[in-house]
Amino acid sequence: xxxxxxxxxxxxxxxxxxxxxxxxAVRLFHVPVYLLPAPSAVIEVxxxxxxxxxxxxxxxxxxxxxxxxxxxMITAVIFVHSKSIEKGAFPLAxxxxxxxxxxxAPLLVVWMGTGYSSKVVASMxxxxxxxxxxxxxxxxxxxxxxxxxxxxxxxxxxxxxxxLRLPTSLPYxxxxxxxxxxxxxxxxxxxxxxxxNKGLGYVVLVSSYHMDTxxxxxxxxxxxxxxLLLFWGIxxxxxxxxxxxxxxxx
Amino acid sequence: MAxxxxxxxxxxxxxxxxxxxxxxxxxDVPVLNNVSLDxxxxxxxxxxxxxGCGKSTLxxxxxxxxxxxxxxxxxxxxxxxxxxxxxxPVLMPWLTAIQNIVLPLTIGxxxxxxxxxxxxxxxALRLVGLQDFTNHFPHQLSGxxxxxxAIARALAADPAVLLMDEPFGALDEFTREKLNFELLRLxxxxxxxxxxxxxxxxxxxxxxxxxNRIVMMSPRPAGVDAIIPxxxxxxxxxxxxxxxxxxxxxxxxxxxxxxx
Numbered sequence: 001x002x003x004x005x006x007x008x009x010x011x012x013x014x015x016x017x018x019x020x021x022x023x024x025a026v027r028l029f030h031v032p033v034y035l036l037p038a039p040s041a042v043i044e045v046x047x048x049x050x051x052x053x054x055x056x057x058x059x060x061x062x063x064x065x066x067x068x069x070x071x072x073m074i075t076a077v078i079f080v081h082s083k084s085i086e087k088g089a090f091p092l093a094x095x096x097x098x099x100x101x102x103x104x105a106p107l108l109v110v111w112m113g114t115g116y117s118s119k120v121v122a123s124m125x126x127x128x129x130x131x132x133x134x135x136x137x138x139x140x141x142x143x144x145x146x147x148x149x150x151x152x153x154x155x156x157x158x159x160x161x162x163x164l165r166l167p168t169s170l171p172y173x174x175x176x177x178x179x180x181x182x183x184x185x186x187x188x189x190x191x192x193x194x195x196x197n198k199g200l201g202y203v204v205l206v207s208s209y210h211m212d213t214x215x216x217x218x219x220x221x222x223x224x225x226x227x228l229l230l231f232w233g234i235x236x237x238x239x240x241x242x243x244x245x246x247x248x249x250x
Numbered sequence: 251m252a253x254x255x256x257x258x259x260x261x262x263x264x265x266x267x268x269x270x271x272x273x274x275x276x277x278d279v280p281v282l283n284n285v286s287l288d289x290x291x292x293x294x295x296x297x298x299x300x301x302g303c304g305k306s307t308l309x310x311x312x313x314x315x316x317x318x319x320x321x322x323x324x325x326x327x328x329x330x331x332x333x334x335x336x337x338x339p340v341l342m343p344w345l346t347a348i349q350n351i352v353l354p355l356t357i358g359x360x361x362x363x364x365x366x367x368x369x370x371x372x373x374a375l376r377l378v379g380l381q382d383f384t385n386h387f388p389h390q391l392s393g394x395x396x397x398x399x400a401i402a403r404a405l406a407a408d409p410a411v412l413l414m415d416e417p418f419g420a421l422d423e424f425t426r427e428k429l430n431f432e433l434l435r436l437x438x439x440x441x442x443x444x445x446x447x448x449x450x451x452x453x454x455x456x457x458x459x460x461x462n463r464i465v466m467m468s469p470r471p472a473g474v475d476a477i478i479p480x481x482x483x484x485x486x487x488x489x490x491x492x493x494x495x496x497x498x499x500x501x502x503x504x505x506x507x508x509x510x
Contacts, residue, residue, distance in 0.1 A: 146342075151315055152313055164342070167342065
């Protein structure tokens, strides 16, 4: 516990030092507020409306994240059990991954409107690939001897899946979850850029029209916080679930 | 000692496993060449040969994990139950010691209820002396302890035959020697149903101190080069490495290795 506090002292003191330097630089050199607002000016504009926008973005991102991961894992299970489906559909998944989400987002808004669903789908699209690739890899990562052990005792295909393949894949699944936890926020914000009347992406866009840089900064910081919250949540869960995997193994 | 005495009156010469004219190729690569071998009840047999010669393949034939080429035959005694120990412990890292031992008892034909499986697993843990580590996870145990759990897992299902694929190959010399004799005690013990052990090894010394007969394999494609009986007393003990019979057998095996 003491060590934990000690090790978190480093990033906290660095961040505080950086904020103090920033504040001093802005005041000393009289930087205009539309270019770079002082931290104090950013904090001043952080209010209840920012947190409600943050909640919107976080909800969209989380919904897309969860749906993408469920769908990605189911797809991975299908791929692992059928070589021909994997061969046929994997290139399509890669094509989907290489299509820039920014190019797709306007289409999503045309199809689904400016409400939640277009953002959830945007977030899903960007989260889908990491979980698919890692789950396929994880489900195939069983040791040959472990398979032989199950076969020796006449383990069924279902038993091999639930008691061997699935747990073996969990460390891989969690590293995908960590990657896509930050991508999920990107997806939601890109969706909001194209057409929305709430959410952090909307706030960034509108404040840029009005050259209201302090608001813009507050929204950027809030979006970073969303990503961090998701990442920390996943890391915490990972330690509980994949307890046998030491952090340095990953 | 009890097991050997029983053996001499009843089933010493009954065959547990027979391989007849077994050849096997992986694709175009021949691995086994016409292997014929009888394994009897109540014996400890070592299969000795150079690395990669197909010794492990032989065990996989006995387990029916692999099938011999046409013309070959693997015959097991009726209702023979077989346990397997691999070179690596192959423990599930997400299961505790006891759960790892319970696992094979509760899959496939599910011969045991949850309660029975748990009791058997506890008994097996006691046999290998790890009853104080019941709820430890593999990563909390040393390599030697992990391999003992793997042996307990194989013993829990009360197999008559135990197949071991270089079970101590990955361990340090001290642990290895300790486990060698632990295994011999388990094999002799009336508390286990164990009658026959077939152990693959590439250590000449290990094969001599442990086994009644040594099956010497030739390089790939592997065939049986010779079957050498070990003239040491039935009950093996630490220190028998000093006996002239031990040296004699080791030297004989060394000579054969040179001729391969």
